[in-house]
Amino acid sequence: MLKNKKLLQIIFIIIFFIWVQLSVMTYLVLYLNESRGVPLSFALICLALLQFGGVIGRAGWGFVSDQFFNQQRGIVLALIGLISGILMITLIIIPNNFQLIFVATLSLFLGITTQGWNGIFVLMISEVVKREQIGLASGIGLAVVYLGAIFGTPLSGWLIDITGQFEIMWIICGCIIFLTGLLTIILKLDTKTV
Numbered sequence: 001m002l003k004n005k006k007l008l009q010i011i012f013i014i015i016f017f018i019w020v021q022l023s024v025m026t027y028l029v030l031y032l033n034e035s036r037g038v039p040l041s042f043a044l045i046c047l048a049l050l051q052f053g054g055v056i057g058r059a060g061w062g063f064v065s066d067q068f069f070n071q072q073r074g075i076v077l078a079l080i081g082l083i084s085g086i087l088m089i090t091l092i093i094i095p096n097n098f099q100l101i102f103v104a105t106l107s108l109f110l111g112i113t114t115q116g117w118n119g120i121f122v123l124m125i126s127e128v129v130k131r132e133q134i135g136l137a138s139g140i141g142l143a144v145v146y147l148g149a150i151f152g153t154p155l156s157g158w159l160i161d162i163t164g165q166f167e168i169m170w171i172i173c174g175c176i177i178f179l180t181g182l183l184t185i186i187l188k189l190d191t192k193t194v
């Protein structure tokens with residue numbers, strides 16, 4: 001299974017997705033409250049909307065893939081990465097006199113993208129290995145991709161600490177997830193190998 005190039009490419013791509021997922025979830029409330037002056041109670045509502053968006057995304061991206069992209073999971077994963085990057089950059093460039101409803105809506109859509117990609121990942125793994133290897137491939141895949149959480153989220157915190165501002169972390173994570181979306185297109189991860 002470790003010779004399965006497509007499986008390894010998917011796992012590599014998802015390391016960055018999980019880094020961004022947990023960084024957004026970890027730092028959204030702090031960023032909104034400390035950098036943007038959003039009341040803590042409203043920032044927590046935005047966190048709830050982020051999580052609710054994740055539920056929608058996990059259920060919905062597979063449907064989107066089947067109904068609109070002919071089960072091309074790689075294209076959908078790339079789309080999720082590209083949209084995530086744009087939304088993250090949008091969050092830091094909106095002016096300080098922004099409407100809170102816009103921030104709430106942005107949080108929901110960040111949830112649909114940055115928190116909702118997991119179902120597509122599981123589908124992709126199951127489609128690039130033999131049927132009898134799906135459980136093992138999923139276990140290996142999940143174990144390895146969590147390196148993105150183990151190293152990426154503290155790296156995001158370190159960036160915030162050394163710069164003294166949240167915006168650098170949002171820019172770096174936004175650019176990384178956007179470029180990961182582009183890389184997903186370049187690697188053509190839609191081809192089933194089995």
